[in-house]
Amino acid sequence: MLKDWKSTRIGDICMTNTKTYSVSEQWSFINYLDTGNITKNRIEEIQHLVMGKDTVPSRARRMVSIDDILYSTVRPIQRHYGIIKEVLPNMLVSTGFAVITPDKTKIDPDFLYYYLTQDDIVDGLHAIGEQSVSAYPSVKPSDIEGLELLLPPLHKQVEIGLTLRALDDKIENNRKINHQLEQMAQAIFKSWFVDFEPFGGVMPDDWREGILSDVASVTSGKRPPYRQAEFSTEAETPILGASSLMGYTNTVLYDERILVTGRVGTHGVIQRYSRPCWPSDNTLVIKSTFYEFTYQQLCRVDFHNMNRGSTQPLITQSDLKNVFILLPNEGNLREFEELVGSFMERYESNILESERLIEVREALLPRLMSGELSVAQLGDTKC
Numbered sequence: 001m002l003k004d005w006k007s008t009r010i011g012d013i014c015m016t017n018t019k020t021y022s023v024s025e026q027w028s029f030i031n032y033l034d035t036g037n038i039t040k041n042r043i044e045e046i047q048h049l050v051m052g053k054d055t056v057p058s059r060a061r062r063m064v065s066i067d068d069i070l071y072s073t074v075r076p077i078q079r080h081y082g083i084i085k086e087v088l089p090n091m092l093v094s095t096g097f098a099v100i101t102p103d104k105t106k107i108d109p110d111f112l113y114y115y116l117t118q119d120d121i122v123d124g125l126h127a128i129g130e131q132s133v134s135a136y137p138s139v140k141p142s143d144i145e146g147l148e149l150l151l152p153p154l155h156k157q158v159e160i161g162l163t164l165r166a167l168d169d170k171i172e173n174n175r176k177i178n179h180q181l182e183q184m185a186q187a188i189f190k191s192w193f194v195d196f197e198p199f200g201g202v203m204p205d206d207w208r209e210g211i212l213s214d215v216a217s218v219t220s221g222k223r224p225p226y227r228q229a230e231f232s233t234e235a236e237t238p239i240l241g242a243s244s245l246m247g248y249t250n251t252v253l254y255d256e257r258i259l260v261t262g263r264v265g266t267h268g269v270i271q272r273y274s275r276p277c278w279p280s281d282n283t284l285v286i287k288s289t290f291y292e293f294t295y296q297q298l299c300r301v302d303f304h305n306m307n308r309g310s311t312q313p314l315i316t317q318s319d320l321k322n323v324f325i326l327l328p329n330e331g332n333l334r335e336f337e338e339l340v341g342s343f344m345e346r347y348e349s350n351i352l353e354s355e356r357l358i359e360v361r362e363a364l365l366p367r368l369m370s371g372e373l374s375v376a377q378l379g380d381t382k383c
Contacts, residue, residue: 002371005152011145013106017099019063021092027051031088032060035072035096040117041082041168042175046091059094067109069100071116074138077126083113098141108154110161115149115369150371159375160368167361174350181343188340189296193326203326210327212297216288218320221279258286258295270298284320290333292340297325 021027032047034057049056064070064084072080074096093099100116102109115121125144129137151157191197196204212218258272272295279285288294306319328336367373 008151016141033093070097108157111157212323213321221283
């Protein structure tokens with residue numbers, strides 16, 4: 001065992017589910033976080049619900065404090081976990097979470113959070129969940145409390161937590177910057193091509209009505225032949241289907257393209273994607289010289305009303321090719337492309353940096369937690 005590192009049971013340094021909301025407190029509203037609305041510490045939505053007006057879920061019961069760790073007890077492998085760094089007024093979370101409150105005199109909250117997010121811990125808890133008698137894999141708070149970890153002295157825990165937190169903070173900052181860049185691109189598109197603000201509020205005379213195929217090509221995706229995918233270097237190239245396009249994924253490195261899902265539950269999902277890939281036959285691939293203009297046009301399409309399938313939603317090549325657009329002159333198109341393209345170059349650079357930081361964090365996490373590597377050994381490279 002490492003010098004000064006002690007084997008410690010989590011239940012001896014933490015408390016779980018200590019505070020529960022009572023209706024006798026008579027809050028007029030709540031800010032509610034459900035298990036499905038946080039993944040890997042990224043909150044997608046907090047619902048603001050007014051008592052007596054909105055339907056309040058019966059599971060909205062757990063009260064939280066700063067540095068509490070939320071860990072979904074259902075299907076741990078889905079990674080619905082996080083650490084609270086800001087508590088909104090009247091904030092409640094689902095009883096589907098184990099709310100873990102660290103004893104800060106014994107353990108650093110960030111250190112414990114990162115310990116619990118390691119792949120082997122998540123996989124171990126999920127394996128426990130699969131043995132449960134419930135209809136789906138689930139663990140009990142006592143399963144988490146029963147885990148044992150090697151615990152370094154508190155000051156070393158803090159160093160490790162700060163090092164890993166710095167990486168995640170930079171990743172999150174990049175995400176926020178990219179969201180702002182997307183908002184700016186959308187605002188400029190609306191200003192130019194909807195409200196005509198740079199043109200005195202009037203559409204220029206040399207603009208005309210057109211369709212998407214005037215500025216872009218639309219083709220169907222196609223998976224690689226079986227033997228080619230298995231026996232060539234193309235086997236390392238990802239196959240992208242509808243489900244692959246859900247979420248914060250890839251960046252532009254090669255020839256630019258946009259993928260749109262054509263079928264099933266992800267009907268109409270749009271993703272910028274330009275790394276080498278095999279788009280599956282449930283996607284449509286759009287390429288254009290005026291990439292940013294085309295992307296913004298697609299974001300404004302009502303795909304849910306574009307459905308030719310009887311049993312499953314379906315968007316065809318013809319549907320997309322014939323989408324109505326207002327077609328500016330080539331000069332205005334190129335001007336828009338240059339302006340918004342400069343934003344998106346920053347956007348793409350941020351994604352690349354975040355991907356690199358994620359790789360660094362994933363490499364450091366188990367080594368720091370096991371004591372194989374110390375923060376002191378990282379030197380100036382830790383951030």
